[in-house]
Amino acid sequence: MAVAWVRRAQATIPPELVESAGGPFFPRWSDGATPGVDLPVPMTNLRVPVGWSCHMLSILLGVSDNLHEPGRGHPDSPERLTRLVGSLSAAGYEISRCSREATRDELITIHEPTYVDRVLGLDGIGGALDQETLLGPSSVKAALNAAGTALEMSDDLLGGNDRQSFALVRPPGHHARPGGGAGYCVFNNVALAAERLRRKGLRVCILDWDVHHGDGTEDAFSANSDVLFVSIHSDGLFPEDTGRAADVGRAAGRGCTVNIPLPAGSTLAAYALATDRVILPAVRRFGPDVVLSSVGFDAHERDPQGNMLLKTGDFAYVGSAIRMAATGSASGRIGMVLEGGYDVEMIGQCAVELLRGLEGKSVESPAQDLTEEERSRIEEVAKIHGLE
Ligand SMILES: [Zn+2]
Numbered sequence: 529m530a531v532a533w534v535r536r537a538q539a540t541i542p543p544e545l546v547e548s549a550g551g552p553f554f555p556r557w558s559d560g561a562t563p564g565v566d567l568p569v570p571m572t573n574l575r576v577p578v579g580w581s582c583h584m585l586s587i588l589l590g591v592s593d594n595l596h597e598p599g600r601g602h603p604d605s606p607e608r609l610t611r612l613v614g615s616l617s618a619a620g621y622e623i624s625r626c627s628r629e630a631t632r633d634e635l636i637t638i639h640e641p642t643y644v645d646r647v648l649g650l651d652g653i654g655g656a657l658d659q660e661t662l663l664g665p666s667s668v669k670a671a672l673n674a675a676g677t678a679l680e681m682s683d684d685l686l687g688g689n690d691r692q693s694f695a696l697v698r699p700p701g702h703h704a705r706p707g708g709g710a711g712y713c714v715f716n717n718v719a720l721a722a723e724r725l726r727r728k729g730l731r732v733c734i735l736d737w738d739v740h741h742g743d744g745t746e747d748a749f750s751a752n753s754d755v756l757f758v759s760i761h762s763d764g765l766f767p768e769d770t771g772r773a774a775d776v777g778r779a780a781g782r783g784c785t786v787n788i789p790l791p792a793g794s795t796l797a798a799y800a801l802a803t804d805r806v807i808l809p810a811v812r813r814f815g816p817d818v819v820l821s822s823v824g825f826d827a828h829e830r831d832p833q834g835n836m837l838l839k840t841g842d843f844a845y846v847g848s849a850i851r852m853a854a855t856g857s858a859s860g861r862i863g864m865v866l867e868g869g870y871d872v873e874m875i876g877q878c879a880v881e882l883l884r885g886l887e888g889k890s891v892e893s894p895a896q897d898l899t900e901e902e903r904s905r906i907e908e909v910a911k912i913h914g915l916e
Contacts, residue, residue, distance in 0.1 A: 696866050756816060786807075
């Protein structure tokens with residue numbers, strides 16, 4: 529039997545989140561044991577993939593994140609997280625509740641103080657950061673918890689090799705720039721986690737799989753040589769004017785931004801070729817100490833916000849690609865942060881597939897589906913970055 533160290537719950541999960549998920553997430557934790565103490569909990573359902581000597585996956589749920597109510601009909605609905613938690617629990621994954629909130633001092637490691645103060649001033653009130661980034665009265669609390677959960681995830685990775693941690697958070701973060709939120713994003717959760725690790729002297733790689741370009745993350749690190757940012761996304765979907773292959777970073781960070789803009793309608797074949805030709809070679813050349821990933825599920829063929837054609841099972845490939853990227857210098861240290869994914873019917877199973885890929889499930893990528901345009905786009909990126 530594998531044994532993992534599971535952090536005990538330290539906070540109360542919102543009742544409405546529990547009810548909407550069909551009951552308590554962690555019934556066996558309500559056994560009266562001392563909260564806040566690390567205890568060895570036997571995990572009979574922990575899968576240990578071949579080749580991973582000490583696989584330790586923790587999944588962190590921001591307990592306040594579903595207090596974020598951007599309004600009826602908004603794509604970033606609380607149901608996204610509810611469905612994710614329900615599917616992962618049903619698949620046998622343990623989920624830890626995380627109540628940590630990012631502090632102002634932590635937020636200004638990435639964001640401009642004036643922006644942070646503007647957001648904090650909306651606590652209890654709500655407001656609009658732009659036309660689609662809308663905050664309800666409790667959204668600031670949720671955003672602080674989302675950022676805090678990502679920071680907790682980064683701390684998890686410092687515990688040793690072969691650590692994987694997945695932060696289930698909302699609002700998402702990768703469109704949030706240092707100076708302002710956008711695209712449903714308030715604080716840049718993955719960037720805050722990366723910066724925390726960077727300040728501890730680690731070289732960090734961020735792989736962004738969301739169908740939209742991670743412009744906020746790119747902006748945060750574009751001049752930085754300690755952080756490799758790789759984004760594979762739909763060309764011009766959102767934002768329209770960022771994420772071009774020619775955008776490679778600036779100053780000391782030149783070459784440490786890798787954009788792979790794919791044409792709309794791309795399938796797994798394009799993602800697989802991009803992984804082989806660009807992503808893995810770029811990561812190996814950079815030599816990260818840790819691999820973080822912005823995980824979006826909106827490249828799914830059914831996603832109302834996307835225009836790609838990934839199938840549910842294809843997310844196992846994404847998981848396996850993240851795993852491959854962390855093999856070597858990163859010693860299996862992987863931190864993942866939830867970004868987009870707006871088809872609530874599919875998002876949970878996509879996450880399950882992602883984790884199965886992370887654990888070693890292999891997926892066939894049908895090369896015959898590759899179009900000439902997809903191939904030439906990927907080869908162009910490889911050429912720009914000297915990955916011949
Ligand atoms: Zn997205």
